[in-house]
Amino acid sequence: MVINSALNKNWVGKRIGITGANGALGQALTKCLRAKEALIVGITHGEIPKKDLSVEAPQEWVQWECGKEAYLEETLAGLDILIINHGKNHRGSQTFEDLSEALEINALSSWRLMKLFQSISQKQNDMSIPREIWINTSEAEIQPALSPAYEISKRLIGQLTTLNWTNLSKEQRKNYTIRKLILGPFQSELNPIGLMTPSWVANQIIRQAEFGLSLIIITPNPITYLLMPITEILRVLYSKLMLLNQKQKD
Secondary structure: OOEOOOOOOOOOOOEEEEEOOOOHHHHHHHHHHHHOOOEEEEEEOOOOOOOOOOOOOOOEEEEOOOOOHHHHHHHHHOOOEEEEOOOOOOOOOOOHHHHHHHHHHHHHHHHHHHHHHHHHHHHOOOOOOOEEEEEEOOHHHOOOOOOHHHHHHHHHHHHHHHHHHHHOOHHHHHHEEEEEEEEOOEOOOOOOOOOEOHHHHHHHHHHHHHOOEOEEEEOOOHHHHHHHHHHHHHHHHHHHHHHHHHHHHO
C-alpha cells in the first residue's frame, strides 16, 4: 500500500469533502485545494461558520455528528474525494470517558464513513469515475504521542484501513484509491507546539498524492519513514495470509 496510480493533476472542478474542515489542517487543505480550483465541501461537528466568500473557505458546508454518518450519504455520493481528518486528543487522560470518546471520534466514526463512502462508490453505475478516500491516521499509529487514548484509537483506524485496502479486489482498486496520511506534530489546537506548520503539511500531502503515493508520510522524525512502510507491508502480508487460509478452508 505504498504506491498507487498517479492522481490526475487537474483538480479543477473536483468535489472534495473534508471532515474536521474547521481545524488547522482542514483549513490549510481547503486553501491549497481551492487554489487549484477544486470545490470543497466542509464537513464539521461544530456550528456552520457564517458565510465566507474568501478563497480560503469551503464553498459548501455540511454539519454532522459521530454516530449519524448515514445522514451524510447524499453528501458523500456527490464527492470525488473524501478526506477524513477529524480527531480528538485528550493528551494524557486515561479515564474511561475520554478513552471511549477517542475511540468513537478517531476510529469508529472514521471507519463508518470509510465503509459508507466505499459502498456508495461501488453501487454507482459508472465505475469509470475514480474516487479516493484519504484517512489521517497520524504517526501515533507506531510512535508515542504522550496520549494513550489518541495512540490506541489511531492504531485501530490505521489497522482497519490497511485491512480494508487488502480486501479490495484488483478491479475495485482501479477506480477506488485509499490513501493514508501519516503525519508528525504540526501546529493545531490538538498540538499547539507542533514543529510543522499546517500550510506546509497540506502542500506536502497534495504533492505526494500527485506523485501517486498511497502511504503519505510527513514528519520531522526520520524513524517514521523507516518503520511505517515496514509495518504496513507486514500488516498487508499478514492479512493476505489470513485471506488465503480462509479460501483454502472454504
